[in-house]
Amino acid sequence: MISHQSYPETTTPAPPMSTTIQLDPNIDARLEALARATGRSKEFYLKELILQGMEDLEDAYLGALEADRVRRGESSTRSLDAVMQDLGLDC
Numbered sequence: 001m002i003s004h005q006s007y008p009e010t011t012t013p014a015p016p017m018s019t020t021i022q023l024d025p026n027i028d029a030r031l032e033a034l035a036r037a038t039g040r041s042k043e044f045y046l047k048e049l050i051l052q053g054m055e056d057l058e059d060a061y062l063g064a065l066e067a068d069r070v071r072r073g074e075s076s077t078r079s080l081d082a083v084m085q086d087l088g089l090d091c
Contacts, residue, residue, distance in 0.1 A: 023031070035042045069075040082091075 031042050031045055070077055
């Protein structure tokens with residue numbers, strides 16, 4: 001079964017990580033225009049992009065890993081009908 005990585009919760013939150021990236025000038029201009037038009041910061045939109053992109057990357061790469069595990073016989077699949085039956089849903 002595929003699951004997103006879970007990270008241990010701590011009582012003291014870690015400080016935010018800072019990183020630097022170089023954006024294509026056209027992308028930076030679009031980001032700047034969006035921030036100006038909406039009154040939000042570029043940082044807000046960059047964080048949103050990273051969060052959405054992370055979910056897409058996890059889905060794609062973890063899905064591919066699970067598919068490899070199934071092909072090697074290390075994991076199994078179940079039909080939709082079997083899952084629905086187990087859940088008591090009408091097919």
